[in-house]
Amino acid sequence: MNQELTISAINFTAAVVPLDRPVHTASGSVEVSPLILIDLLTEEGVTGHAYLFCYTPLAHKPVFETLLNLEPLLIGQKADPVNVRKILDGAFRLVGDQGFAGMAVAGIDMACWDALARAAELPLNRLLGGNNSSPLATYDSLGMIAPDNIESVLQETLDAGFKAVKIKLGFPDVATDIEVVRRGRAVLGDDVDFMVDYNQSLRAPEAISRIQKLSEFDLLWIEEPVLATAHEDSATVRSSVNTAIQLGENWWGPADMKLSLDYGASDFVMPDVMKIGGVSGWKKAAAMAEAEGLPMSSHLFCEISAHLMLVTPTRHYLEYLDVASAVLQSPLQIEDGAAIVPDRPGSGLEWDLDAVKHYQV
Numbered sequence: 001m002n003q004e005l006t007i008s009a010i011n012f013t014a015a016v017v018p019l020d021r022p023v024h025t026a027s028g029s030v031e032v033s034p035l036i037l038i039d040l041l042t043e044e045g046v047t048g049h050a051y052l053f054c055y056t057p058l059a060h061k062p063v064f065e066t067l068l069n070l071e072p073l074l075i076g077q078k079a080d081p082v083n084v085r086k087i088l089d090g091a092f093r094l095v096g097d098q099g100f101a102g103m104a105v106a107g108i109d110m111a112c113w114d115a116l117a118r119a120a121e122l123p124l125n126r127l128l129g130g131n132n133s134s135p136l137a138t139y140d141s142l143g144m145i146a147p148d149n150i151e152s153v154l155q156e157t158l159d160a161g162f163k164a165v166k167i168k169l170g171f172p173d174v175a176t177d178i179e180v181v182r183r184g185r186a187v188l189g190d191d192v193d194f195m196v197d198y199n200q201s202l203r204a205p206e207a208i209s210r211i212q213k214l215s216e217f218d219l220l221w222i223e224e225p226v227l228a229t230a231h232e233d234s235a236t237v238r239s240s241v242n243t244a245i246q247l248g249e250n251w252w253g254p255a256d257m258k259l260s261l262d263y264g265a266s267d268f269v270m271p272d273v274m275k276i277g278g279v280s281g282w283k284k285a286a287a288m289a290e291a292e293g294l295p296m297s298s299h300l301f302c303e304i305s306a307h308l309m310l311v312t313p314t315r316h317y318l319e320y321l322d323v324a325s326a327v328l329q330s331p332l333q334i335e336d337g338a339a340i341v342p343d344r345p346g347s348g349l350e351w352d353l354d355a356v357k358h359y360q361v
């Protein structure tokens with residue numbers, strides 16, 4: 001079955017779901033997961049699913065209401081991402097398409113792509129021309145961990161089969177950063193890829209100083225050492241240290257990514273499928289990364305990102321940080337440090353409707 005789809009309704013459900021592991025960062029903590037589930041219904045009977053992760057309860061209602069306002073613009077329209085994007089671009093032209101608007105647009109885009117894949121009876125990666133034949137390298141993504149807990153937490157990661165792990169840093173003093181990484185590297189050994197994330201918490205001079213002090217621990221990347229908008233500072237940090245700089249989760253659309261690349265602000269890239277503009281935005285980002293020869297990883301949204309990484313020419317690592325499995329029938333499975341990308345049609349999302357009802361707000 002491969003057919004045109006026409007949007008008949010879009011349903012949104014706000015839910016606050018528990019996190020197995022609350023995420024502590026140098027720029028604030030995420031204790032629960034505020035989600036918006038999207039069901040894009042079509043006249044042909046196919047329904048596309050997607051979810052948005054709103055980071056903070058403060059963003060939950062505004063994004064939800066933005067989505068509600070979009071529905072009337074899309075009823076009766078083809079569920080074709082190019083067509084839908086054109087309509088929504090027009091709607092947001094004068095107000096801008098980042099932030100809450102960008103999140104809403106990306107959610108609709110992801111739901112359209114899921115519907116198209118289901119209509120074609122193909123997994124999303126296959127619809128996009130990929131295949132699922134090689135293991136998808138995946139890293140365990142952790143928060144800030146106190147020095148005395150680092151050994152036990154990383155041992156759990158190793159016991160789960162991961163061959164790569166990221167922790168967050170940015171303790172008040174550099175000595176604690178160093179202690180955590182030193183003790184972490186001792187547990188992991190030399191063969192596990194070890195990454196750290198500063199979540200934009202440093203100014204450039206301090207970032208350079210801290211990263212230089214961490215250089216002996218063979219870190220694969222240092223993520224967001226400075227403000228995500230400080231492209232020039234990031235380029236300065238990058239040229240002053242020997243460890244690779246990783247950026248991308250705060251690029252709002254492909255134009256932000258291009259700006260960062262023009263500054264030479266990072267060695268690696270890791271767009272977030274929501275902030276970069278959904279599946280359509282990801283495709284543009286992946287093409288840019290390929291043109292620049294930059295290894296590309298994902299951020300959050302592990303279920304749909306797993307499909308997208310399979311069609312990313314410079315694919316690097318899938319991030320595993322689960323924010324939605326509490327409402328999913330079949331959460332993404334990881335075996336031996338590789339994500340098992342499901343072969344069923346779509347992007348891999350099926351709601352656990354009892355759980356959705358339980359966590360709905």
Ligand SMILES: [Mg+2]
Nearest residue numbers: 197223224249
């Ligand atoms: Mg990060």
